[in-house]
Amino acid sequence: MVNIRTRDVFATMRPGMLQVEERLEDAARIDFPVVSDLVLGLVRAGGKRLRPLVLLLAGRAFGFDHEPIFTAGAGVELLHTASLVHDDTVDRSALRRGRPTLNSVLPSGAVILLGDYLFAQSARLAAATESPRVVSIFASTLADICDGQLREMFVAHRLDQTREEYERRIYGKTASLFAGAAEMGAIIASAPEDAVQALRHFGSDVGMAFQIVDDVLDFREGTQQLGKPAGHDLTQGTVTLPAIIYASGLNESSAAMTLLRGVVSGELDDPDDVAKVVQDIRDSGALDSAMLEAERFISRAKSCTSSAPDLETREMLEEIADFVYERSA
Amino acid sequence: MVNIRTRDVFATMRPGMLQVEERLEDAARIDFPVVSDLVLGLVRAGGKRLRPLVLLLAGRAFGFDHEPIFTAGAGVELLHTASLVHDDTVDRSALRRGRPTLNSVLPSGAVILLGDYLFAQSARLAAATESPRVVSIFASTLADICDGQLREMFVAHRLDQTREEYERRIYGKTASLFAGAAEMGAIIASAPEDAVQALRHFGSDVGMAFQIVDDVLDFREGTQQLGKPAGHDLTQGTVTLPAIIYASGLNESSAAMTLLRGVVSGELDDPDDVAKVVQDIRDSGALDSAMLEAERFISRAKSCTSSAPDLETREMLEEIADFVYERSA
Numbered sequence: 001m002v003n004i005r006t007r008d009v010f011a012t013m014r015p016g017m018l019q020v021e022e023r024l025e026d027a028a029r030i031d032f033p034v035v036s037d038l039v040l041g042l043v044r045a046g047g048k049r050l051r052p053l054v055l056l057l058a059g060r061a062f063g064f065d066h067e068p069i070f071t072a073g074a075g076v077e078l079l080h081t082a083s084l085v086h087d088d089t090v091d092r093s094a095l096r097r098g099r100p101t102l103n104s105v106l107p108s109g110a111v112i113l114l115g116d117y118l119f120a121q122s123a124r125l126a127a128a129t130e131s132p133r134v135v136s137i138f139a140s141t142l143a144d145i146c147d148g149q150l151r152e153m154f155v156a157h158r159l160d161q162t163r164e165e166y167e168r169r170i171y172g173k174t175a176s177l178f179a180g181a182a183e184m185g186a187i188i189a190s191a192p193e194d195a196v197q198a199l200r201h202f203g204s205d206v207g208m209a210f211q212i213v214d215d216v217l218d219f220r221e222g223t224q225q226l227g228k229p230a231g232h233d234l235t236q237g238t239v240t241l242p243a244i245i246y247a248s249g250l251n252e253s254s255a256a257m258t259l260l261r262g263v264v265s266g267e268l269d270d271p272d273d274v275a276k277v278v279q280d281i282r283d284s285g286a287l288d289s290a291m292l293e294a295e296r297f298i299s300r301a302k303s304c305t306s307s308a309p310d311l312e313t314r315e316m317l318e319e320i321a322d323f324v325y326e327r328s329a
Numbered sequence: 330m331v332n333i334r335t336r337d338v339f340a341t342m343r344p345g346m347l348q349v350e351e352r353l354e355d356a357a358r359i360d361f362p363v364v365s366d367l368v369l370g371l372v373r374a375g376g377k378r379l380r381p382l383v384l385l386l387a388g389r390a391f392g393f394d395h396e397p398i399f400t401a402g403a404g405v406e407l408l409h410t411a412s413l414v415h416d417d418t419v420d421r422s423a424l425r426r427g428r429p430t431l432n433s434v435l436p437s438g439a440v441i442l443l444g445d446y447l448f449a450q451s452a453r454l455a456a457a458t459e460s461p462r463v464v465s466i467f468a469s470t471l472a473d474i475c476d477g478q479l480r481e482m483f484v485a486h487r488l489d490q491t492r493e494e495y496e497r498r499i500y501g502k503t504a505s506l507f508a509g510a511a512e513m514g515a516i517i518a519s520a521p522e523d524a525v526q527a528l529r530h531f532g533s534d535v536g537m538a539f540q541i542v543d544d545v546l547d548f549r550e551g552t553q554q555l556g557k558p559a560g561h562d563l564t565q566g567t568v569t570l571p572a573i574i575y576a577s578g579l580n581e582s583s584a585a586m587t588l589l590r591g592v593v594s595g596e597l598d599d600p601d602d603v604a605k606v607v608q609d610i611r612d613s614g615a616l617d618s619a620m621l622e623a624e625r626f627i628s629r630a631k632s633c634t635s636s637a638p639d640l641e642t643r644e645m646l647e648e649i650a651d652f653v654y655e656r657s658a
C-alpha cells in the first residue's frame with residue numbers, strides 16, 4: 001500500500017522518471033510492427049520502476065539530476081525487463097504484470113531473440129553513459145543475475161538448502177540489480193568512494209528485502225493478487241526462505257516433512273497436498289520469521305544512507321526502503 | 330583449405346591468439362561442474378577464431394599488440410559463442426562444431442540462461458577495455474546480431490525476398506561482428522578516424538563474403554562436411570542468395586518454381602523434393618553467381634586495407650580475406 005509520504009517520493013521524482021520512461025520506450029522500439037507492440041506493451045506495464053528510482057535517488061543524494069542519470073536508469077529498467085522475458089520463457093509462465101507473457105503468444109525462438117535484443121538495447125543505454133565504471137557494473141550485474149537464476153534452476157526440487165545458499169541466490173537474481181542501480185547513480189553523481197559503497201549496500205539490502213517479501217507474498221496471496229496460486233514457488237520446486245525456516249523446525253521423519261519433501265520434489269502434485277503445505281507454513285510462523293529477516297535488511301539499508309549530503313533525498317531513500325517492506329502489509 | 334601463406338598468418342598471430350584463448354576460457358568458466366565442462370568444451374571447439382584474429386590484425390596494423398586488444402578479442406569471440414548457443418536453441422540444432430549442442434543435452438531453460446551468462450561475460454570483457462567507444466560498438470553489434478536473426482526468423486518460409494533484404498539480414502547476423510571486431514582493434518590501437526572506418530568496412534565486407542560462402546556451402550556439401558544435409562537452410566525456410574538468384578531466373582508459373590515454393594514454405598518436405606531443388610539450384614549456375622558476389626565483397630575488403638601503415642599486417646589482412654573466400658574451394 002502506498003502511504004502518503006511514499007506518494008510524495010514518486011511525485012517529486014516524476015519529472016526525472018518521465019525522462020527515464022522516454023529513453024526506455026525509444027530503446028524498446030523494434031522494427032517489426034506486431035512484435036514491437038507486444039514489447040512496448042510489456043515495457044509500459046512495468047510496475048513501480050523501483051530500480052531506476054533508486055538509481056535517480058542515489059544521484060540526487062549528491063545533487064545530480066540530469067543526463068546521463070536518465071539513460072542509466074532506462075538501461076537498468078530495460079535489463080530488468082529483458083531478464084523477465086527470458087525468465088518467463090524458462091518458467092513457461094503465462095502471465096506477467098497481468099498481461100499474457102511474450103512466450104505465451106510468440107514461438108519460444110522469437111522470445112529468446114527478443115530478450116537478447118532487449119539485453120543489447122539495455123547495454124547500449126549503459127554504454128551511452130560513456131562511463132567505463134558504469135558499464136563494468138552493468139555487465140557484472142547481468143552476470144550476477146544469470147548466476148542467481150542458474151543457481152535457482154540447479155537446486156530446484158531440493159530441500160537440503162541452507163539460508164546462505166538462498167541468500168546468495170536472491171542476491172544474484174534480485175539484489176544485484178538494486179545494488180548496481182544505487183552504485184551507478186552515485187558514480188554518475190561523482191559521489192566519494194565510501195558513499196558509493198554505502199549506497200551500493202543500501203541497494204543490495206533493499207533488493208534482498210524486496211525478494212524475501214516477494215517470497216513471503218507467494219505463500220500469502222492467491223490468484224487474484226499475483227496472478228498465480230499461493231505456493232506457486234513450491235510447486236515449481238523453488239525453495240524460498242519461508243520453506244527453509246519451516247523445514248528447519250520439522251522432525252526429519254515427521255509426516256509434515258514427508259509431505260513438504262513430496263511437494264518440493266514434485267512427486268506430490270495434488271492441489272490439496274500443496275494447499276495443506278501452504279497452510280502448514282502459514283500456521284508455523286515461518287512467514288513472520290521471514291518478514292523479520294526482511295525487516296533486518298531494511299533497517300540495515302536505512303543505516304547506509306547517512307553518507308548522502310542531501311537530507312531530503314536521504315529521507316526519500318529511507319521511505320522507498322520502507323515501501324519495499326510495506327508492500328506486504 | 331589453408332594454403333601456406335594463410336598458415337603463416339596463423340603462425341605469426343599465434344602468441345596473441347593464445348592470450349585471447351586464455352581470457353576466453355577464464356570468462357567461460359562457470360561455477361557448476363558438469364555445465365562448466367559442457368560450456369568449456371563448446372568454447373574450445375571453436376574453429377579458426379576469425380573474429381578475434383581480425384581484431385588483433387586491425388590493432389597490429391597500427392603497431393598495437395598488447396592489452397586491452399586481447400581482452401576485446403576474447404569478448405568478440407565469446408559474444409559469437411553466446412549467440413551460437415541461443416541460435417542453436419532457436420533452431421533446435423543437434424550438432425555444432427561436430428559436438429552435441431548444449432540444447433541437445435540440457436533443458437532449454439538452462440541453455441537460455443547459459444547463453445545469457447556468456448553474453449554477460451562477453452560484456453564484462455568489453456567493459457574491461459575501459460574504452461567507452463569499444464563498449465558502445467560491442468552493444469550495437471549485439472543489437473545488430475539480434476536484428477539480423479529476428480529478420481531471418483520473421484521472413485522465413487517466404488520467397489518474396491530481395492537481394493537487399495538478404496544483405497541486410499546477413500549484415501546483422503554475421504558481418505556486423507566482423508565489422509565491429511576490425512573497428513574495435515583499430516580504435517584500441519588509436520588509429521586515425523578514416524583508418525578506423527576503412528577497417529570497419531574491411532571487416533564488414535569480409536563478414537558479408539563469409540556468410541555468402543556459408544550459404545553456398547549449404548547447397549554444395551552434405552552431412553559429412555557440415556553435419557547436416559545439403560539444402561538444410563531451404564528446408565528450414567531460410568532463403569539465401571543462391572535461392573534468390575535461382576528464383577529470379579524462373580518463370581512464376583513453372584513447375585520448378587512450384588517445387589521451390591513448396592519446399593521453402595514447408596508444404597513439401599519429402600527428401601526427394603528437397604534433393605531435386607538442391608540439384609536444380611546447383612545446375613542453374615546460381616552457386617557460381619553467388620560466389621562471384623562473395624568475390625566482389627572480398628575485392629572490396631582488400632581495397633580497404635591501404636590505410637594500414639604496417640605492410641606485413643596489410644598483407645595478412647588480405648590473406649585472411651582470401652582465406653574466407655577459399656574455404657569454399
